[in-house]
Amino acid sequence: MTGKVREFLAEHRDAMVAELADWVRVPSVDGVPEHSIDLRRSANWLAAALRHTGFPTVEVWDTEGGPAVYGEWCAEPGAPTVLIYSHHDVRAAKDEEWDETAPFEPKERDGYLYGRGASDAKGQVLAHVWGLRAHLAAGGRRHPAVNVKLLVEGEEETGSAHLRQLLDENRERLRADLIIFSDTLMWRADHPAVCLSMRGTMLAQLEVLGPLQDVHSGAVSGPAPNPIFELSRLLAQLHDEKGRVTVPGFYDDVVEPSPRFRDELAALPYTDADWLERSKTRSVGGEAGYTVLERLWTRPAIEVTSVIGGDPIGPSRAAVPSVATADLSIRYVRDQTGAGIAEQLRHWVADTISDRFEYRLTVPADDAQDPYRTPDDLPAVAVLAEAMREGFGRPAGRMGNAGGGPAVWLSHSVGAPVVFFGTGLPEDRWHDSNERVSIDVLLAGAATLAAFWDRLPSA
Structure with a gap:
């Protein structure tokens, strides 16, 4: 046939x-x-x-x-x-x-x-x-x-x-x-x-609120709370030096890949050079202790897919912006749940953000795809x-x-x-x-x- x-x-x-x-x-x-x-x-x-x-x-x-x-x-x-x-x-x-x-x-x-x-x-x-x-x-x-x-x-x-x-x-x-x-x-x-x-997938959006409105930087630069700085500080703390997500409890329910599946993944043809050429990702990073294929298919991840603040289009107004926004893409694995991760993320932001700023965190866990x-x-x-x-x-x-x-x-x-x-x-x-x-x-x-x-x- x-x-x-x-x-x-x-x-x-x-x-x-x-x-x-x-x-x-x-x-x-x-x-x-x-x-x-x-x-x-x-x-x-x-x-x-x-x-x-x-x-x-x-x-x-x-x-x-x-x-x-x-x-x-x-x-x-x-x-x-x-x-x-x-x-x-x-x-x-x-x-x-x-x-x-x-x-x-x-x-x-x-x-x-x-x-x-x-x-x-x-x-x-x-x-x-x-x-x-x-x-x-x-x-x-x-x-x-x-x-x-x-x-x-x-x-x-x-x-x-x-x-x-x-x-x-x-x-x-x-x-x-x-x-x-x-x-x-x-x-x-x-x-x-x-x-x-x-893997499962869920989106989140974090808005950090600084001044009550955009303010000319020449008038307030220095003492004004700049939400771009604070958002950048939060995003920089989202991963540690070993590539692990720092949100408390994030890995508690993660199941380790079985030895058999790790062997099956190891049997696939892989080199860093081939991966970088085909994926166009420039360099290899991620969670230490796991191969690239294990990171892709058996481990959870949080990515930042967009950051917006100030005047991204057109000439700058030289103003300290009132809001800075980041979109997050969360990929999670078996035994993790969207609702559980959403709660962990809420606690992490509340505990990590400076009290000089307010924020809005939107995590539509009901729309998560497990x-x-x-x-x-x-x-x-x-x-x-x-x-x-x-x-x-x-x-x-x-x-x-x-x-x-x-x-x-x-x-x-x-x-x-x-x-x-x-x-x-x-x-x-x-x-x-x-x-x-x-x-x-x-x-x-x-x-x-x-x-x-x-x-x-x-x-």
Whole structure:
């Protein structure tokens, strides 16, 4: 079957790239009002592609934000039912920062397709579409060997604000035996790995308040409480000299990676030089005592993603600002909870900030997306590993995912375990300029999924 799948995908390679490019041209930017119509166009584009593939049931589900696409193809009584999850919304992009092509004018070059959403996550969705088409064509089937449901939301890039409501309202329709979460990275194109975990994610914002209003520095410079200084002092104390977060209690519930998983991570090909080249991170830091891969996939972290104070745009007014603001991105791991971390952070700020300042700390713990780990004994893991071996032509290792997502929400609502499979790579430049996807990886991903559908019924 693998040979027929590869022949089908090779024959349709140009059609797959053209189809993805057509979808990427739709600027489905989430969180920007002027692009709300584009989110609907994107959803309608995917709905048409699913109908063309053969899905007998395809619907666009409205939310107060971006619309989601639901597809259902359940024609094999007694076979497993699988729900595929991903998203079609994309991050905003600035034309002036892209030099390979404009963000929504996709171009194929040197084995890559460049464009916003090419990898995150329209390419991952199209890998599923073409994996199903290859599965049907290679097996001479009229419908898949398993029952397939697909949910592609339109608000992931802004935190999936209405996803839980969507899941609750459609709980029975979404019931499945297994969930495939397709918004993840692989380690390397030449070394596939089965992803077994995802860190949790939560956002926080800290505003430090100084003068009651912006005040001319010539009049008050010296005695005035400058919130930028105080915010900088707080952020500098957030980590110690060993790279550990200093918030009391932050590590109390953190579970150490098992010796087996540490060995599996150590088996992945890694060098600092390769990591720095692909990630564009300039240098290696983080928590002492753990490898880079362990820090990425098994340890919690707090990052500062933005700092604003004074006059960031336009000429300076030479004023001591009244407020300075920092946005924090918190990644946490198994047995930690968003509510627990939020309380720890509140205590830390209250105990650390100078009494010369007031502050506002916003930690929306109710919107946190908790970490998830795939059960070690889940048969689908072994099936996926073997399918990846077929699709990529080499054995698959084991890895985790450094980002976060609604895996726990999906698992609880649908009542099924989650496995992760994505076709992104660290060098695909998600959320950055010149985002791209490897066409060879897309083809291998589609071949993997075709093999997965063939193998899963007998697992």
